[in-house]
Every structure is written in C-alpha cells, then in structure tokens.
Amino acid sequence: MDFRPDPSLDAFRREVREFLEGLPAELRNQPRSTRSKPAEVRLWQQTLHARGWGAPYWAKEHGGAGWSLSQMLVFDEECAAAGTPTVDGFLHKLLGPVLNQFGTPEQRAAHVLPSLRGERLWCQGFSEPGSGSDLASLRTRAEIGGDHYVVNGQKIWTSYAHESDWIFLLVRTDANVKKQSGISFLLVDMKTPGITVRPIRSIDDFHHLNETFFDSVRVPVAQRVGEEGGGWSITKFLLNNEHASAAELPSLKRYMSELHRLADAQHLRERPEFALKLARLEAELQAIAMMVQRVTALEQAHDPAALTLGSMLKIRGTELQQRLTEAHVEALGDYGAVAYPHPELESNARFPGQDAARGLANDMFFRRASTIYGGTSEVQRGIIAKLLFQL
Numbered sequence: 249m250d251f252r253p254d255p256s257l258d259a260f261r262r263e264v265r266e267f268l269e270g271l272p273a274e275l276r277n278q279p280r281s282t283r284s285k286p287a288e289v290r291l292w293q294q295t296l297h298a299r300g301w302g303a304p305y306w307a308k309e310h311g312g313a314g315w316s317l318s319q320m321l322v323f324d325e326e327c328a329a330a331g332t333p334t335v336d337g338f339l340h341k342l343l344g345p346v347l348n349q350f351g352t353p354e355q356r357a358a359h360v361l362p363s364l365r366g367e368r369l370w371c372q373g374f375s376e377p378g379s380g381s382d383l384a385s386l387r388t389r390a391e392i393g394g395d396h397y398v399v400n401g402q403k404i405w406t407s408y409a410h411e412s413d414w415i416f417l418l419v420r421t422d423a424n425v426k427k428q429s430g431i432s433f434l435l436v437d438m439k440t441p442g443i444t445v446r447p448i449r450s451i452d453d454f455h456h457l458n459e460t461f462f463d464s465v466r467v468p469v470a471q472r473v474g475e476e477g478g479g480w481s482i483t484k485f486l487l488n489n490e491h492a493s494a495a496e497l498p499s500l501k502r503y504m505s506e507l508h509r510l511a512d513a514q515h516l517r518e519r520p521e522f523a524l525k526l527a528r529l530e531a532e533l534q535a536i537a538m539m540v541q542r543v544t545a546l547e548q549a550h551d552p553a554a555l556t557l558g559s560m561l562k563i564r565g566t567e568l569q570q571r572l573t574e575a576h577v578e579a580l581g582d583y584g585a586v587a588y589p590h591p592e593l594e595s596n597a598r599f600p601g602q603d604a605a606r607g608l609a610n611d612m613f614f615r616r617a618s619t620i621y622g623g624t625s626e627v628q629r630g631i632i633a634k635l636l637f638q639l
Contacts (some may be wrong), residue, residue, distance in 0.1 A: 249542055254318060261322050267299060268330040277331040279607060282456065282614065284333035286369060286411045292333040293366035302364040305340050310348040311360065317544045321497065328498035329505075338370040338408075339363050341493075342486050343416050346433070350474045350482055359414075359435065373403040373417035373436075373460060374483075381627050383418070384427045384480065388462060390419035390434065392469065392476075397421070397434065399442075399465040405621075409445045409458040412438055418479050431479035435471040442466070452614035487623065494558050494622075495565025497540050503572040504533050506608075510579040513604065522579075529575060532568055536561065556635045559628040566618040566625070573612035580605050 268276070275292060278284060284292070296302050304323055306312025315323065344363075347356055362368045379385045388401025399419055409415065415436050422430035436443070442465035448457040474482050507526065516522040539561055546554035577584040583605045619625045 249545065257318060257322055260319050261326065264323055264326045265330075268326060268332065271295070271330070271332070275332055278333055281334065283337075283408060288333035289336055289369060290366035293335065293364065296335070297364050297366065303340065303344065304335075306344055306348065310344075311364065317547055321493070321540065321544065324493070324498045325501065328502045336363070336369050338372050338412075338416075339368075342372060343370055346416075346473060346482055346486050349485060350433075350478075354470070355435070355473065368413045369408070369411060371406055371409045371412035371415045371438075373406055373409075373415045375403060375405045377402060377404050381624055383483070384431065386418055386420060386431065388417075388419050389423070390421050390432065390467070392421070395469050396466045397469060397472070399434070399436070399462045399467055401462050403460040403462075405448070406445070406458045406460040407456050409438070409460050410447065410455070414438060415460070416473075418483065421476050425477070428480040429477055431483075432476050433473045433479035433482045434467050435473065436465065436467050440465050440467070450614065451616065452610040454610065454614070456614075488555065494562040495536050495540060496569065497537060497565070500533055500536065500565065500568055500572065503569065503576070503611075504530065507572060507575055507579065510576060510604065514579055514581065516579055525575065529568070529572060532564075536564055536568060539564070552635075556632055559623075559631045562623060562628050563619070563625050566615075566622075569615045569618050570612075573608070573615045576608040577612050580608065584609065 274288070275295060278288070283289065293302065296304065301313050301323075303310070303312035304315060305320055306314075308314030313319075344360070347360060351359075359368070363370070373388075374383060374386075376386045376388060379387075386401075388399065388403065390397040390399045392398075397419070399417070401419070403417070406415070415438055417434045417436050418431055419434055420430050421432040424430070438445075442463040444461040444463070446459045446461070447455050448459060449455060450457055507529070511517055511522065511526055517526070539557065543554050543557045543561060546557065586605065
C-alpha cells in the first residue's frame with residue numbers, strides 16, 4: 249500500500265482550511281476537551297449546518313456531506329488543529345446512522361433535522377450497574393401499556409446526560425427469551441417525568457458522567473426504533489461503525505504537537521532519555537497513522553478485515569493516548585505536581601507555569617479510562633481473537 253499523502257485530497261483540505269480560517273474567534277483555538285460546553289456544541293453544529301456540512305459523516309441521501317472516509321479524516325484532523333468545538337458524537341457517529349438505517353420516516357422527520365440544526369443534544373443509555381462489559385445482561389425494563397412503554401431501572405456512566413435533551417436507551421421488553429432477543433431500542437425525551445440524573449465526579453475533576461434513574465417513565469411506542477426485541481441487532485450495527493476513527497488520530501496528533509511544544513519550552517530534547525521517548529512516541533504515532541490509512545482503504549472496499557484492524561486501532565490508539573498524556577505531565581517537571589484548574593473552569597488562582605500546564609493533568613487522568621470506554625481492551629482482544637482464529 250502507498251502510504252504517501254493522497255494528492256487528490258489537497259483541494260479538499262484547502263477548502264476545509266479556508267472555511268475554518270473564516271470562523272469567528274469563539275469557534276477557534278478552544279481548550280483541549282473531550283466535549284465542549286453545550287452552547288459551543290450547538291453553535292458549532294449550527295455553523296456546520298449553515299455551511300452544508302451539518303452531517304459530515306453521513307451519506308448524501310441521508311442529508312450528509314457525502315464525503316469519503318478519507319475526507320472525513322481530513323475534516324477531523326483540520327478541526328482538531330484549528331481547535332474548533334467538538335460535535336455531538338452521540339448524534340453523528342452512533343444514533344444518526346441508526347436512524348438512517350432503522351428509523352421510520354416519521355422518526356427521521358422528528359429527530360434528524362432538529363439535531364442537525366443544533367437544537368437537540370443526545371446521550372446514550374446503555375451501561376448499567378453490575379453489568380460490566382456484558383451489555384446484554386441489562387435489567388432496565390419497559391412494559392407496554394396501550395400506546396406507551398413504562399420504563400423502570402437505572403443506567404450508569406451516562407456521559408453528558410445532564411446537558412442532553414434526549415437519550416437513546418436499551419431496555420428489556422421480554423425477560424422470557426434469550427437475553428439478547430428481549431432488548432428494544434427507545435428514544436426518550438430527557439424532560440419526561442420520572443427521569444432523575446445524578447452527577448458522578450470523575451478523577452479529572454470534571455462532571456462528564458452521571459447515574460440516570462427511570463421511575464415509571466412513559467415513552468410512546470412510536471419512539472421505539474426497529475422491531476420490539478430487535479435492539480441487540482441495532483446495537484451491533486451501532487458499535488460496528490467507524491473502525492478507522494477508533495484510534496482518534498486527530499486527538500493523538502494534537503497531543504503530539506503539544507508534547508513537542510512542551511519539549512521545546514523546557515529544553516527537554518537535550519536530555520537523551522526524553523529525546524528517545526519523544527522519538528518512540530512519534531514513531532508509534534506515525535505507525536498508527538499508516539494503519540488508519542489501511543483501515544480506511546479496507547472500509548471503503550467493504551472488506552470485513554476492517555473490523556479486526558479497527559479493534560487493533562482502538563487498543564493501540566487508546567494506549568498511546570495514555571502514554572502521550574503521561575509524557576505531558578512528565579514534561580512539566582515540578583509544575584506537573586500542581587492541581588491546576590482546567591482551562592474550561594473559571595478560577596482566580598494563579599500558579600507558576602499555569603498558562604502552559606492547565607488541563608494537562610486533567611487529560612492524563614481522564615485518559616486512564618480510554619482503554620475502558622467505547623469497548624474495553626479486553627473486549628477488543630476478544631473480537632480480534634474470534635475473527636482471526638475463528639473461535
């Protein structure tokens with residue numbers, strides 16, 4: 249495979265850069281963040297929608313930009329370099345493809361356009377206490393009564409539930425069949441009576457996560473996506489999307505750029521051991537970038553090998569995230585031991601070096617979870633073993 253940059257993407261990259269350079273100041277050079285503040289996500293979504301790029305990862309027939317996977321990666325890379333706000337990944341990467349594939353015309357009319365206009369943010373209700381990685385063991389139940397389901401149960405680790413307008417939810421609608429066959433997929437308005445969201449403060453000192461409780465929550469049957477009991481098939485479709493983006497290559501490049509900046513500022517290249525570490529991290533980043541190109545080519549050719557390599561990318565990419573963010577803190581030296589407030593958090597405190605150091609330790613702590621969320625490394629290794637060795 250030829251790993252040199254594809255010259256056919258040059259014109260597209262220039263078009264994206266010109267668009268990004270014309271953005272107002274509030275949409276550029278944003279602080280490092282796994283997800284921007286809700287107002288910024290909405291404004292960015294409105295801006296993309298006005299440009300005709302409101303759904304950059306969807307096919308044209310679904311109202312998307314109709315870009316190739318290579319173009320999507322260029323778009324993500326340029327946005328990360330420009331420091332734009334994040335998009336609502338739950339909408340773009342997870343729910344949107346599900347609605348486009350399984351939703352009724354009425355569901356697409358009700359949900360897609362308001363979301364693309366930035367009027368609706370989504371969260372995901374999959375994980376439950378006691379289930380671990382065994383998603384099919386979920387216990388939140390939905391019992392049908394007339395034209396509504398009545399939902400009772402609890403979800404956990406519900407990212408951004410406190411900032412979201414709607415949630416897509418897996419519920420058990422039949423407890424008397426094989427556990428995977430009794431699951432359904434619902435769309436629920438977060439303002440529905442009976443929903444309680446409680447914050448979970450994470451180790452990076454942020455509020456991303458929540459417990460979400462459902463107490464006799466009434467959900468119209470019309471908000472069920474697909475057939476009753478068909479939620480497991482929809483979930484497998486949802487989780488099998490976007491193999492080439494599993495490594496979060498734009499984030500890795502931004503982390504690497506930050507590390508080079510810190511190394512220059514602290515004169516760390518003069519230390520042989522740190523210079524060697526820097527070279528090894530850079531080599532690994534380049535190897536992952538080449539692997540992303542390979543997976544992109546396989547996905548575009550609809551080759552099932554993309555699934556295996558996508559799981560490999562998830563493992564290698566998330567492990568590199570952890571090592572890069574650890575290197576950031578190491579590069580700060582003594583300043584790395586200070587609990588600086590994150591750039592997104594208001595603070596009047598002043599510390600030596602805080603302009604360079606704020607948020608770095610928060611990122612390092614947050615990325616401890618990157619080998620867990622989105623499918624643990626153990627689950628990914630199981631996928632790889634099954635596909636490679638036909639287990």
